[in-house]
Amino acid sequence: MNGPMIKTVIESKIEAKNIKTIFFESNEKTIPGQFFIIWIPNVDEIPMSVSYIDKKIKGITFRKVGEATNALFKFKKGDKIGVRGPYGNGFKIKGKSILFVGGGTGIGMLAPAVEEAIHKNILSTVILGVKNKKELFFENRFRKCGAEIYVSTDDGSKGYKGFASDLAKKFLSGNSFDSILTCGPEVMMKKLLDLSKNIPFQASLERYMKCGIGICGQCCIGEGLRVCKDGPVFDGKTLKKARDFSVYKRDAAGRKVKF
Amino acid sequence: MDEDSGSMKRVAGCGAGAIVTKSIGLKPREGYPNPTIIELECGILNAMGLPSPGIKEYGEEIRKFKSLKIPLIGSIFGSNSKEFVELSRKMQEYGADAVELNMSCPHAKGYGLEIGSDTNLVKEITSKAKSSVDLPVFVKLSSNVSDLKDIAKAAEKGGADGIVAINTVKAMKISLELRKPVLANKIGGYSGKAIKPIGVRCVYEIAETVDIPIIGVGGITTGEDALEYIMAGASAIQIGTGIYYRELDVFRKICREIEGWMKKHSVKKLSNLVGAAHV
Numbered sequence: 042m043n044g045p046m047i048k049t050v051i052e053s054k055i056e057a058k059n060i061k062t063i064f065f066e067s068n069e070k071t072i073p074g075q076f077f078i079i080w081i082p083n084v085d086e087i088p089m090s091v092s093y094i095d096k097k098i099k100g101i102t103f104r105k106v107g108e109a110t111n112a113l114f115k116f117k118k119g120d121k122i123g124v125r126g127p128y129g130n131g132f133k134i135k136g137k138s139i140l141f142v143g144g145g146t147g148i149g150m151l152a153p154a155v156e157e158a159i160h161k162n163i164l165s166t167v168i169l170g171v172k173n174k175k176e177l178f179f180e181n182r183f184r185k186c187g188a189e190i191y192v193s194t195d196d197g198s199k200g201y202k203g204f205a206s207d208l209a210k211k212f213l214s215g216n217s218f219d220s221i222l223t224c225g226p227e228v229m230m231k232k233l234l235d236l237s238k239n240i241p242f243q244a245s246l247e248r249y250m251k252c253g254i255g256i257c258g259q260c261c262i263g264e265g266l267r268v269c270k271d272g273p274v275f276d277g278k279t280l281k282k283a284r285d286f287s288v289y290k291r292d293a294a295g296r297k298v299k300f
Numbered sequence: 301m302d303e304d305s306g307s308m309k310r311v312a313g314c315g316a317g318a319i320v321t322k323s324i325g326l327k328p329r330e331g332y333p334n335p336t337i338i339e340l341e342c343g344i345l346n347a348m349g350l351p352s353p354g355i356k357e358y359g360e361e362i363r364k365f366k367s368l369k370i371p372l373i374g375s376i377f378g379s380n381s382k383e384f385v386e387l388s389r390k391m392q393e394y395g396a397d398a399v400e401l402n403m404s405c406p407h408a409k410g411y412g413l414e415i416g417s418d419t420n421l422v423k424e425i426t427s428k429a430k431s432s433v434d435l436p437v438f439v440k441l442s443s444n445v446s447d448l449k450d451i452a453k454a455a456e457k458g459g460a461d462g463i464v465a466i467n468t469v470k471a472m473k474i475s476l477e478l479r480k481p482v483l484a485n486k487i488g489g490y491s492g493k494a495i496k497p498i499g500v501r502c503v504y505e506i507a508e509t510v511d512i513p514i515i516g517v518g519g520i521t522t523g524e525d526a527l528e529y530i531m532a533g534a535s536a537i538q539i540g541t542g543i544y545y546r547e548l549d550v551f552r553k554i555c556r557e558i559e560g561w562m563k564k565h566s567v568k569k570l571s572n573l574v575g576a577a578h579v
Contacts, residue, residue: 044475085333085334085484251348252337253337255547259351263306295357295358
């Protein structure tokens with residue numbers, strides 16, 4: 042290790058309104074659910090889950106939400122970014138039938154997980170929850186890989202009208218899944234955890250991060266669980282014990298911020 | 301791993317004998333923008349910029365931690381003696397078992413090293429902080445000074461109960477491709493394996509100068525590293541970046557390695573080794 046690796050953006054692609062994917066060369070072995078820390082020179086450095094995994098190329102998919110993502114949104118082929126990682130644990134993808142639930146930009150990092158599940162011949166049911174149809178992305182990618190796709194929108198502009206967790210509830214009553222894998226707003230993931238009962242559950246969390254290597258403590262939840270190192274994917278058993286799950290996160294100063 | 305009570309409890313469960321909090325200031329402070337940390341071949345370079353939720357909010361973390369039996373050392377940073385006094389009193393009120401005055405952070409304007417390189421200020425702040433509380437007061441010093449012995453002496457004269465040495469060492473990393481420093485703050489503090497010999501030298505020099513106990517810190521990763529510091533004159537040691545090299549149970553591993561070494565060399569009491577390298 043000698044600091045972040047400087048990578049050239051090899052392609053950037055608009056996925057939906059305000060949502061973009063950036064591709065860069067990376068030979069690092071990466072598993073779905075892991076993340077990179079992306080340095081946008083002169084602006085910021087932020088963690089981003091991997092959304093494309095190829096042997097030699099990796100991708101990150103993000104929404105314009107703040108200073109860093111606004112800056113990164115302007116990046117195009119040939120621009121340079123710094124990359125650290127991959128970091129974190131990633132999903133454990135096993136069983137015969139998995140229910141995937143992605144909410145908002147959380148959909149992006151679920152895509153390689155679903156692709157791996159299909160590759161392992163696991164029956165994959167995917168719920169994609171967004172506010173409205175303009176924010177939906179990766180739908181075709183999921184369909185093409187052979188997953189069963191259902192869409193929910195808050196405003197009913199496409200698919201089921203309501204929250205992804207409500208749609209998931211319907212599926213959980215009539216089907217048997219070996220596992221539930223989710224990424225999205227923490228309140229949604231908490232609802233899913235409550236619904237999951239005895240089904241093994243894995244959720245990918247997001248926290249403000251600084252070091253990414255498990256020493257600074259900025260991103261800890263529960264009893265010293267480092268989202269960057271022990272996570273970002275935690276199982277249901279662990280999350281049930283973490284009092285802050287879906288309750289609060291911490292800002293850069295370490296102050297509690299309620300969800 | 302000193303951000304909140306949960307993290308500190310986990311570290312306590314990994315064999316640490318005491319916990320030093322992150323450095324807390326009076327008001328909430330976000331620290332510097334990222335990148336704030338860089339992994340390098342021989343150590344870690346950081347410029348966090350003293351982020352802290354402020355003493356008021358941090359009180360809750362200390363109170364929650366206090367259900368455990370091991371001592372909690374409250375680290376504080378201020379820009380003058382008035383702030384250090386207020387922070388020391390708060391730490392005592394919240395239940396800290398000792399106070400550590402951070403006079404050595406190498407990258408925060410108006411704080412840390414900017415105070416800790418002035419012998420008069422070190423003496424004044426130490427003395428006022430010490431007389432404001434009924435707790436042991438430690439002063440954490442930097443290697444980035446030309447008169448380390450004088451500064452350690454000033455802390456002792458100010459009534460410090462112990463010296464902590466060293467903090468991270470001022471350093472920089474430049475990206476060749478981008479032709480610019482990587483850290484948002486440009487300059488940061490270097491920790492980890494690379495700085496151990498610097499820390500050992502500083503502890504050795506301080507031990508020759510003062511009669512109060514020394515807590516050694518800087519690049520301690522193994523039991524043998526800890527023993528080097530102890531032979532240089534340290535009565536206790538701190539570990540931070542060691543977590544990066546050997547995971548959270550680095551504390552237990554180091555204790556076992558020290559015990560193993562003592563057994564092999566028929567040393568009955570660790571205190572017999574404190575300062576053993578001084579002739």
